[in-house]
Amino acid sequence: MAYGFKPVKMAGSRYDTGGFTEVPIENDTLGTPIYNGGTVLYTIANTTIASGISTNDTPITSALSVGVLVGARWVNSAGEPKWGNYYDGASTNEAASAYAFVVPLDGVIFQIQGNLAWDTKYIGWECLVTGSGGVTATGNSSLSLLQVTADASAACIIPLGVLENGNETTSTPDVLVRFAAAGISTKPLF
Numbered sequence: 552m553a554y555g556f557k558p559v560k561m562a563g564s565r566y567d568t569g570g571f572t573e574v575p576i577e578n579d580t581l582g583t584p585i586y587n588g589g590t591v592l593y594t595i596a597n598t599t600i601a602s603g604i605s606t607n608d609t610p611i612t613s614a615l616s617v618g619v620l621v622g623a624r625w626v627n628s629a630g631e632p633k634w635g636n637y638y639d640g641a642s643t644n645e646a647a648s649a650y651a652f653v654v655p656l657d658g659v660i661f662q663i664q665g666n667l668a669w670d671t672k673y674i675g676w677e678c679l680v681t682g683s684g685g686v687t688a689t690g691n692s693s694l695s696l697l698q699v700t701a702d703a704s705a706a707c708i709i710p711l712g713v714l715e716n717g718n719e720t721t722s723t724p725d726v727l728v729r730f731a732a733a734g735i736s737t738k739p740l741f
Contacts, residue, residue, distance in 0.1 A: 553682050555588020555692025556619045556661040558654045559727065571621050576638060576649035577603035584640030585623065586685025588663075589692035590616040591653060595738060604651040608683040608694065611705040615736035618653035619661065620692075625649035637690035656730040662714060664695040665726040669719040673698045677706035677731060696726050707734020 574593065576585070578600040585591060585606045592607040592615060610616045623638035626648035633639070638651060666681065667673075682693035696708065707730055714725040 552686070552689075553664050553691070553693045553695040554689075555586060555685070555694040556590065556663050556728075557588055558619060558621070558659050559662045560660050561658055571652045571654050572618070573624075573650050574617075574653050575603040575647070576623070576625070576651050577601065577605045578646045578649075580605045581644050581646065581649055582640055582642030584685065584687075585620050585638040585651060586692040587620060587622065587637045587690045589620050589637075589685060589694060590656075591618055591620050591651060593617045593736060593739060599647070604653065608680075610680065610707060610730070610734055612707050612731075612733045613705055615734060616656055616730070617736045617739070618655045620651050621654055622652040623650060624652075635690060637685065639687075656735045659729070660711065661728050661730075662725050663708075663728055665698050665710075665713075665724045666695055666722065667698045667724075668722055669713040669724040669726070672700055673710045673726075674712065675709060676700060677702040678708045678710060678728075679703045679706045680708065695723075696728065698726070707731040 590610040596602045626645040628643035680694045685692045711727045713719045
């Protein structure tokens with residue numbers, strides 16, 4: 552079962568904080584769930600209702616993502632504060648009270664389920680993802696990696712290797728990836 556992107560370590564020589572950034576969820580998309588491991592984009596707008604985080608199930612170079620959702624907090628229609636590993640997307644949640652916990656894409660290595668048995672020939676090619684939405688029972692995104700041996704058009708996800716956990720020879724290996732700079736939004740850069 553796909554699970555979207557999971558941050559696993561920092562890339563390069565920077566220290567690893569394991570942290571995330573808390574960012575408001577776009578008020579005009581409160582009725583849309585955002586699943587754990589799903590990529591998100593940030594809308595910059597001149598109105599509060601249209602500014603904030605929303606889901607981005609198609610992270611490509613023309614739909615720039617800022618990060619991956621790892622949890623959320625919000626206030627439901629009864630005025631109760633809620634926390635979850637994903638945002639539930641209830642349209643009755645209070646406006647201006649929903650926040651996403653986001654791991655920025657820059658400098659982070661993620662784990663994602665692949666679609667073919669692992670081979671080193673997949674390293675370095677720019678790939679796309681498949682799937683959309685997620686699973687309410689687990690809160691996980693349904694995104695998985697489409698492994699290729701030639702750069703896919705508008706793709707921005709680059710395989711670096713595979714987790715050697717006994718799953719690498721199956722049709723759903725756990726692939727380590729990073730996002731190419733061309734697929735990362737720099738406004739705002741958290």
